[in-house]
Amino acid sequence: MDQIAYVNGSFVPLTEAKVSVLDRGFLFADGIYEVAAVLEGKLIDNASHLARLERSVGEIGLALPETVERIQEIQRELIARNHLVNGMVYLQATRGADSGRDFAFPKDVKPTLVMFTSVKDIVGAESAKTGIAVITVPDLRWVRRDIKSVALLAQVLAKQAAAEAGAGEAWMIEDGKVTEGGSSSAFILTKDDVLVTRQNSTAILPGCTRKAVVALAEERQLRVEERPFTVEEALAAKEAFVTSATVFVQAVVTIDGKPVANGKPGPMTDRLREIYIDFAKATAQ
Amino acid sequence: MDQIAYVNGSFVPLTEAKVSVLDRGFLFADGIYEVAAVLEGKLIDNASHLARLERSVGEIGLALPETVERIQEIQRELIARNHLVNGMVYLQATRGADSGRDFAFPKDVKPTLVMFTSVKDIVGAESAKTGIAVITVPDLRWVRRDIKSVALLAQVLAKQAAAEAGAGEAWMIEDGKVTEGGSSSAFILTKDDVLVTRQNSTAILPGCTRKAVVALAEERQLRVEERPFTVEEALAAKEAFVTSATVFVQAVVTIDGKPVANGKPGPMTDRLREIYIDFAKATAQ
Numbered sequence: 001m002d003q004i005a006y007v008n009g010s011f012v013p014l015t016e017a018k019v020s021v022l023d024r025g026f027l028f029a030d031g032i033y034e035v036a037a038v039l040e041g042k043l044i045d046n047a048s049h050l051a052r053l054e055r056s057v058g059e060i061g062l063a064l065p066e067t068v069e070r071i072q073e074i075q076r077e078l079i080a081r082n083h084l085v086n087g088m089v090y091l092q093a094t095r096g097a098d099s100g101r102d103f104a105f106p107k108d109v110k111p112t113l114v115m116f117t118s119v120k121d122i123v124g125a126e127s128a129k130t131g132i133a134v135i136t137v138p139d140l141r142w143v144r145r146d147i148k149s150v151a152l153l154a155q156v157l158a159k160q161a162a163a164e165a166g167a168g169e170a171w172m173i174e175d176g177k178v179t180e181g182g183s184s185s186a187f188i189l190t191k192d193d194v195l196v197t198r199q200n201s202t203a204i205l206p207g208c209t210r211k212a213v214v215a216l217a218e219e220r221q222l223r224v225e226e227r228p229f230t231v232e233e234a235l236a237a238k239e240a241f242v243t244s245a246t247v248f249v250q251a252v253v254t255i256d257g258k259p260v261a262n263g264k265p266g267p268m269t270d271r272l273r274e275i276y277i278d279f280a281k282a283t284a285q
Numbered sequence: 286m287d288q289i290a291y292v293n294g295s296f297v298p299l300t301e302a303k304v305s306v307l308d309r310g311f312l313f314a315d316g317i318y319e320v321a322a323v324l325e326g327k328l329i330d331n332a333s334h335l336a337r338l339e340r341s342v343g344e345i346g347l348a349l350p351e352t353v354e355r356i357q358e359i360q361r362e363l364i365a366r367n368h369l370v371n372g373m374v375y376l377q378a379t380r381g382a383d384s385g386r387d388f389a390f391p392k393d394v395k396p397t398l399v400m401f402t403s404v405k406d407i408v409g410a411e412s413a414k415t416g417i418a419v420i421t422v423p424d425l426r427w428v429r430r431d432i433k434s435v436a437l438l439a440q441v442l443a444k445q446a447a448a449e450a451g452a453g454e455a456w457m458i459e460d461g462k463v464t465e466g467g468s469s470s471a472f473i474l475t476k477d478d479v480l481v482t483r484q485n486s487t488a489i490l491p492g493c494t495r496k497a498v499v500a501l502a503e504e505r506q507l508r509v510e511e512r513p514f515t516v517e518e519a520l521a522a523k524e525a526f527v528t529s530a531t532v533f534v535q536a537v538v539t540i541d542g543k544p545v546a547n548g549k550p551g552p553m554t555d556r557l558r559e560i561y562i563d564f565a566k567a568t569a570q
Contacts, residue, residue, distance in 0.1 A: 021304055027435060100403050103467060150312060152312075
């Protein structure tokens, strides 16, 4: 059965869901996106995603074409129409399609809103049991990585390099430190049992799952340090993992082919994954 | 009359020209573009644009869906179908639309090719007589600016800032030096009659019009230095100008509100503009 997508007010089969070639998302990457997980038909940590959406569009002076309340209604309608149990809802807002192509913002053009779903068993993912390999690549991205824009070519190239190396993620390196993964936040657990993840700044995306995991860890009296770390620190750590809306908490077992600790998912990672899944289910809406 | 666009093998009205919401140009800015000028129905410096297109797609591992010879045929057919006399042909190739959204390159997906035209009297543009104001903004772009990708959000924000300031271009500044304009190359003519423009590297796009202007200047025994320059140097210069396929050679008369020399287009800029237009007409195809 064909998936149903949402495009500017209409629910249409995904295979027929289209935008103008003049859409500024297509011509200029002039748009913002979010991905929210779905468990048992309910949205996970969605208020956090919608708050970040509002922040991102504000940073580029883009007015959403719908209220976030209405966006959440559409997310739910898409879940229902697609009978989605476990997976994700993707949403993208762009500055719309003008009658031609000009860099400066167009006037009197309605922004574009596109949404669609995909199926994924995030909780039961095999990679959660095995952990993933990570490679490192230079961080080629622009200066405002705190804005969740669709200008993702650097991340595409990073994650393609990972795929070609048989790895599940690429950690991006700048000034000798890990910034984050191509589509995830990076964490380590040091030998002193301190969880380390880079502090939010313009250098990284403020991860929603990252934020929730830090809060859940601190509630449990775990020591968390928000600071950059090196690959050497990660390789000397007890554990390493990544977080994102589409993997939750995911062990990293090798970096550039070298094992992290014994090369298996660590107990703290597994525990944080369970804690996050419990939180997700308890707060799903 | 509606403009005719080209989308993946078909000529369609521009208002009906669409791509899938899953197109990687829309989702990831995973695409490359070029803009070639048209004078009197003929393409200007097009071999240079197509060579740069081939280089850009190669740098991101994207196979063009058509040969450059066929692309040039389509450019010409679009000019004919739209009865275009003076203006531009835009073309964009993306990595196509897969059945879902995944960062790594999709397999067995045909790249997208979109092309359309627009009308502009480049030779007779009023701004060529008056010159333009330029503002400066920090260069927020990614590391590989030599690739002409559609990940243009930083340029959009730069040129919007210029538009809001009533300026015609934004010069992007990095480490105290001008990299280039939001959609043009930057030149100055020093007090010693040396033309200065930044050397090609990953820090700037290798401008086709920049290249032609440098070659035309050198043929005429003008002294050209390819090196970065500061805004202070530009303000102390005899003349400043920008080059691009859609403005050719365009005088810069103020920078951040301060006049360059007497605040009027200079004679060398006017002369290089004439020389470029002569070259363009003589080599148009």
